[in-house]
Amino acid sequence: MDVNVTIKENIRIRAFYLFFIIVSIQIGVGLLGAPMYIFTEARQDSWISIIIALVYLLLVLFVMFRILNQYENADILGIQVDVFGKWIGKALGTLYIVHITIALLSVLVTYIEVVQIFIFPELSSLIIGFLLLSLIIYGVLGGIRVVIGIVFIIFFLTHWLLFLLYEPVMRMDMTHFQPMFHASIIELFKGAKATSYTFMGFEILFFLYPFIQNKGKAKFPVYLGACWSAGIVLINTVIAIGYFSPHQLEHLEWSVLSLYKIVTFPFVERFDYIFVAVWMMVVLTTMMLLMWAITYGLKRLYKIPQKTTLYLTSFILLVICGFISYHYLVIALTDQVARIGFWITYVYPFLLLPLVLLKKRFRKNKKGSEGK
Amino acid sequence: MKNTLLGMLVLLMVLLTGCVQPKPIEELGIINTRGVDIMENDKIETTLVFLKFNSRDQNISKTITGVGNTIKNARNKANFKSNFQLTPGQIRLEIYGKTTAEKGLLRYLDTLIRDARVSDTMYLTVSATTANEIITSTQNQESGMNIGKFLHDLIERNIKDDTIPRVTLQDFVHMFYDKGQDPYLPILSIKDDAPAITAMAIFQGDKLVGQISLDETLLLNLYNKTFNVAPLEISLPQKPFDKFQRKSNQDGHAEDNFYIVMTVINGESKTKMVDVQNLKFQTNINLDVSLLELTEDINIKNPKVIKLFEKEIEKDIKQQYEKLLSKLQEMNADPFGYGNIYRTKKPSGNLTDSDWRDKFPTIKVDFKVNVRILHHGTTP
Known part of the structure; x- marks a missing residue:
């Protein structure tokens, strides 16, 4: 397996699309429940937690760029093989892909549950899962450029939802934020950690980097994308804290969805129904990007054709989501993804960077001595 | 390839219609007002006003009652008396009887918060007597007035005029769960054979403890x-x-x-x-x-x-x-x-x-x- 990949010119992408990719993959089902998880840890100072999380996120992204820039045109799978050798490298790569698969599964089952609770209680998970997966297959079959095109369009098709938060904003109660700066440092960090599931997904950068045409300009859109999604999470969390009573918010899953319950128009009484439907697009982009990463990663590691893995993974996911019907299973799955994902996405790059640098110096020395 | 895709798509469309239970609007009774009263044996009596969309029938709104241990159960009991499938998604107004409110509303709030299909923008009110009495008060009149819509508009207009504070389900729950604030709800009673807002009920926690006049309500709202x-x-x-x-007045200061x-x-x-x-x-x-x-x-x-x-x-x-x-x-x-x-x-x-x-x-x-x-x- 080659460390560096050569990507044909016609399937490369411009760097500025990374902004939409990062935002789309971070904003998904995680956002719907994020305010509750952050609030239970950091209470009225949750907004500080989100800012801490953003700073840390930018740091991780910086480290990821440092790692990627040590190579000509490599992705995480190649780098791991280069650093750890063929066997361990491949094993780690497989682990990475398993992590992404489970993350995809958690997104799928969470969205299915939202649909079942809000709109169709009697609809079976298998059917919703089947419909969603066929859309994912349809998108991913087109290749990465099609997926990114969908991401780009859906970004603009869904962001208008933010304006509708006007209604809950008018009903915010500012006393919910007082007394300010009440949470201890540990609580703030715990709150920041609670955002990990929401912000997860930016590790797609590790896979997509070789596809970028103008790598010199890749940093800015990525940082901007992270700030943008953190901004959205921040806005929604602040509004949720102001709008719901503390006691209410502590026990409210999908609080962001509940924010939309009071949005009404003369022609649509219950906007939350429309919200769930529109949210499918948001969730779909997340899932398509994850699915693409899975198929592409398996092709890189084991040279399995992408189509085979696409159909196979979809089938496995469909079967599993048919079994996960208890609410506590959905929650447990999400918690596990958050816990393991925390180590893989937020901590692992810091461990990898020194190894990559060491390896590079080692190689340079070797070359240098050979040169003499 | 294209044809098989198309064929699958058509097949899917045909098969998928069987997935969700169809709900033709002619067969639905869309509840728009619900009255909740507690009875002497601790059972709940709900009085439902629902709309039906049947072109042949002039009278589009109908009232029905059911008795059960829980609100949902009472609704199902009410369904036995009706040829329509009653759906709660469009409840705009919920009326609680006075004794019900005095015993505490928390147990009724649970279903409203838990059921995601219930609207957060519905108004809550308290009846000066029983909810049933308010809802059935206009039944004898021949006008065939849609009582649910009337009550809803009555409250909404007064809220828009700033004469009473807005109390939707969300506002009530918010005030109830905020430590250090107690909720309030408008009181409906019957005046000259028609329901009217007459006072504001003051709650301590979820229990009704007293009432204030409408003039005082204005101060509260302000x-x-x-x-x-x-x-x-x-x-x-x-x-x-x-x-x-x-x-100066002719007869001095009267x-x-x-x-x-x-x-x-x-x-x-x-x-x-x-x-x-x-x-x-x-x-x-x-x-x-x-x-x-x-x-x-x-x-x-x-x-x-x-x-x-x-x-x-x-x-x-x-x-x-x-x-x-x-x-x-x-x-x-x-x-x-x-x-x-x-x-x-x-x-x-x-x-x-x-x-x-x-x-x-x-x-x-x-x-x-x-x-x-x-x-x-x-x-x-």
């Missing part, structure tokens, strides 16, 4: 939100205005008071805690008003008279507020939300219910009312 354009009637003593009287009516163009209030130890608050209320009606002929050309008016109005509103507060302290319910302000001043930021129940009757509030009469119509 405290809780910024409002514009609301009528306000105030009685002022005659004496200070004697010398500005244009035409009454000691006279009335003025004004529109509040802009009203807002701000409260701060001045002394945390002694639980002292200061509430500033600013009112910009425009005079609409005077029952005495007083020359108000003179700016001094305007000032005098302002001073007298301020005095009167201040008194009204103080009276209202002592009344609420007697009930030990805090719809103003002074507890919220107290909580933010506490170093721990926590306030328990029992703590505030002990303290609320002893708080002191200094109401500072500031009235500006900006206009007084076309006659000076």
Whole structure:
């Protein structure tokens, strides 16, 4: 397996699309429940937690760029093989892909549950899962450029939802934020950690980097994308804290969805129904990007054709989501993804960077001595 | 390849229609008002007003009752009496009987919060007697009035006019769960054979403990939100205005008071805690008003008279507020939300219910009312 990949010119992408990719993959089902998880840890100072999380996120992204820039045109799978050798490298790569698969599964089952609770209680998970997966297959079959095109369009098709938060904003109660700066440092960090599931997904950068045409300009859109999604999470969390009573918010899953319950128009009484439907697009982009990463990663590691893995993974996911019907299973799955994902996405790059640098110096020395 | 795809798509469309239970609107009874009463044997009686969309039937709204241990169960029981499938998604108004509210509303709120299909924007109200009586009050009349829509519009109009505070399900739950504020709901009772809003119910936690008049409700509303354009009637003593009287009454001074009516163009209030130890608050209320009606002929050309008016109005509103507060302290319910302000001043930021129940009757509030009469119509 080659460390560096050569990507044909016609399937490369411009760097500025990374902004939409990062935002789309971070904003998904995680956002719907994020305010509750952050609030239970950091209470009225949750907004500080989100800012801490953003700073840390930018740091991780910086480290990821440092790692990627040590190579000509490599992705995480190649780098791991280069650093750890063929066997361990491949094993780690497989682990990475398993992590992404489970993350995809958690997104799928969470969205299915939202649909079942809000709109169709009697609809079976298998059917919703089947419909969603066929859309994912349809998108991913087109290749990465099609997926990114969908991401780009859906970004603009869904962001208008933010304006509708006007209604809950008018009903915010500012006393919910007082007394300010009440949470201890540990609580703030715990709150920041609670955002990990929401912000997860930016590790797609590790896979997509070789596809970028103008790598010199890749940093800015990525940082901007992270700030943008953190901004959205921040806005929604602040509004949720102001709008719901503390006691209410502590026990409210999908609080962001509940924010939309009071949005009404003369022609649509219950906007939350429309919200769930529109949210499918948001969730779909997340899932398509994850699915693409899975198929592409398996092709890189084991040279399995992408189509085979696409159909196979979809089938496995469909079967599993048919079994996960208890609410506590959905929650447990999400918690596990958050816990393991925390180590893989937020901590692992810091461990990898020194190894990559060491390896590079080692190689340079070797070359240098050979040169003499 | 294309044809097989197309074929699969068509097949999917055909098969998928079987997935979700179809709900033709002609077969649905869309509940728009629900009354909840507790019966003597602790069972719940729900009175449902629902709409049906059947072209042949003139009367589109229908009332039905059911008895059960829970609200949902009572609805299912009601369904036995109806050929329509009753759906709760469009409930706009929920009415609780008085005894029900006195026993506590928490157990009914659970289903409203839990069921994601229930709307958060529905209004909650309390009936002065039983919910059933309010809903069936117009049944004998021949007009075939849609009682659900009537009640909903009645409440919505008054909320838009700022005469009563807005109490949707979300507002009620918010006030209920906020430590340091108690909820309130409008009371419906029957006047001249038709339902009307007659007072405001004050709750302690989820239990009804008393009521305040609609005039007092206006003060409460003025405290809780910024409002514009609301009528306000105030009685002022005659004496200070004697010398500005244009035409003295023929038969001397028949009454000691006279009335003025004004529109509040802009009203807002701000409260701060001045002394945390002694639980002292200061509430500033600013009112910009425009005079609409005077029952005495007083020359108000003179700016001094305007000032005098302002001073007298301020005095009167201040008194009204103080009276209202002592009344609420007697009930030990805090719809103003002074507890919220107290909580933010506490170093721990926590306030328990029992703590505030002990303290609320002893708080002191200094109401500072500031009235500006900006206009007084076309006659000076």
